[in-house]
């Protein structure tokens with residue numbers, strides 16, 4: 001194309017553009033095959049109670065290990081999946097996997113475990129979303145109470161009535177709803193009252209910051225959540241100081257490298273079973289961090 005049309009002044013632009021488009025097209029066709037080739041895997045990051053460090057749940061995070069390209073980060077392939085509509089099929093696969101895992105993790109009824117699953121805005125544009133989720137519950141024997149659905153603020157700014165209807169339906173089915181990356185959207189707070197939201201996940205940019213003003217913002221978010229009766233999860237907790245600050249200010253739970261990164265399913269299930277067997281202490285978790 002333009003790349004081959006000579007050494008003119010457009011070369012830099014067209015070259016960059018071509019590489020971008022080519023990479024996207026390549027990723028797209030590879031992603032289409034990734035599910036059947038079993039290159040995709042869900043990993044699980046523990047979610048812990050800040051007061052005790054006990055594990056209470058997890059977040060399912062997609063991992064793509066390509067035979068030639070190696071590990072490809074979600075930040076690179078999720079946008080491609082969204083633009084091409086592949087996210088709908090991929091999202092169903094993710095949910096089915098997460099439901100199967102949630103069922104295993106809840107085998108001991110004494111210790112409930114909620115698995116959080118990320119859903120893309122594009123999945124909500126599909127009118128069948130709630131039905132398709134109901135089918136997955138049926139097929140896997142998972143209960144909605146074992147799953148938390150993570151959405152981003154942008155979904156709620158979509159001014160789409162279907163979104164509200166779908167969220168209400170999912171809530172009615174027994175799912176809980178969390179706002180992911182809270183505080184990084186468009187700062188429209190009115191949706192907090194309009195939508196059925198159980199949990200706010202404070203974005204890690206507030207947690208991992210040297211700017212003291214972010215501590216004040218964290219306190220303000222905690223106070224909003226408390227007024228609205230919502231749970232709060234702090235994302236990206238990496239240091240004991242951050243955890244202590246959050247606990248002292250009444251934040252309920254946390255995820256982050258301080259506790260553990262996301263682990264492959266087998267390793268994670270073993271960690272959970274071990275944590276149940278030992279009463280859920282935090283100490284053993286650090287070994288996996």
Ligand code: C2E
Nearest residue numbers: 061062074075078094118119120236237238255256257258
């Ligand atoms: P997210 O949902 O906000 O997930 C949290 C991200 O922060 C994950 O990155 C996780 O590995 C990372 N993280 C956790 N603790 C720490 C920490 O202490 N420090 C730092 N620096 N990072 C931490 P990951 O797995 O690369 O995922 C990135 C994003 O990709 C996710 O952000 C989510 O928006 C999206 N994503 C991942 N899996 C899925 C999926 O199955 N479906 C959809 N639609 N999106 C997904």
Ligand code: MG
Nearest residue numbers: 059118150180
């Ligand atoms: Mg998330």
Ligand code: MG
Nearest residue numbers: 180181201235
């Ligand atoms: Mg997040």
Ligand code: MG
Nearest residue numbers: 118152180181
């Ligand atoms: Mg995110």
